[in-house]
Amino acid sequence: QQQVKQSPQSLIVQKGGISIINCAYENTAFDYFPWYQQFPGKGPALLIAIRPDVSEKKEGRFTISFNKSAKQFSLHIMDSQPGDSATYFCAASIQGGSEKLVFGKGTKLTVNP
């Protein structure tokens, strides 16, 4: 059972464009929604995270939008740069519980110069 569904599987964007990656979850007990960024040959690293008590969180060019009623959240990368080319994973967990992160299948982002 895939608890977090991520789309698209791959994304190609021109430099300066907006990259948008979407995720949907099933378990309403989830209360922590991070995004991880992974470069080739490296482990995933936390990029930005949100809790369901807010609808949006912004850090620099990266923004998470959260829709609790729809059980969806998305990552927006503004002014995408070639250095943003990586695989992005959304995830969900229950804070204060098992801390177990359930990941989406990932989106490979390519930003062309």
Next chain:
Amino acid sequence: DAGVIQSPRHEVTEMGQEVTLRCKPISGHDYLFWYRQTMMRGLELLIYFNNNVPIDDSGMPEDRFSAKMPNASFSTLKIQPSEPRDSAVYFCASIEHGGANTEAFFGQGTRLTVV
């Protein structure tokens, strides 16, 4: 802290051989996770420990897989016997419980190739 340390970085082995992957979590972190990454299935959680105790091993694919955490600073994932379909990148991650933002710190992974 040097972060989560995994060894070896690369492992090539023949089908049927025993493989042992190693992980040293960040000091003070009380959760340790083993993930497997493949193109087809993404990041799959295999097993995780809390304070060295296995909590959930429902992701372990078969009895050929086993994991141990004898102390807070060391964990192993063993595959015996290995099969070509076990080829993947295996990641270890650790978390400090109770942080304001629960961040999982991943190691660099072990790329396993079974031929």
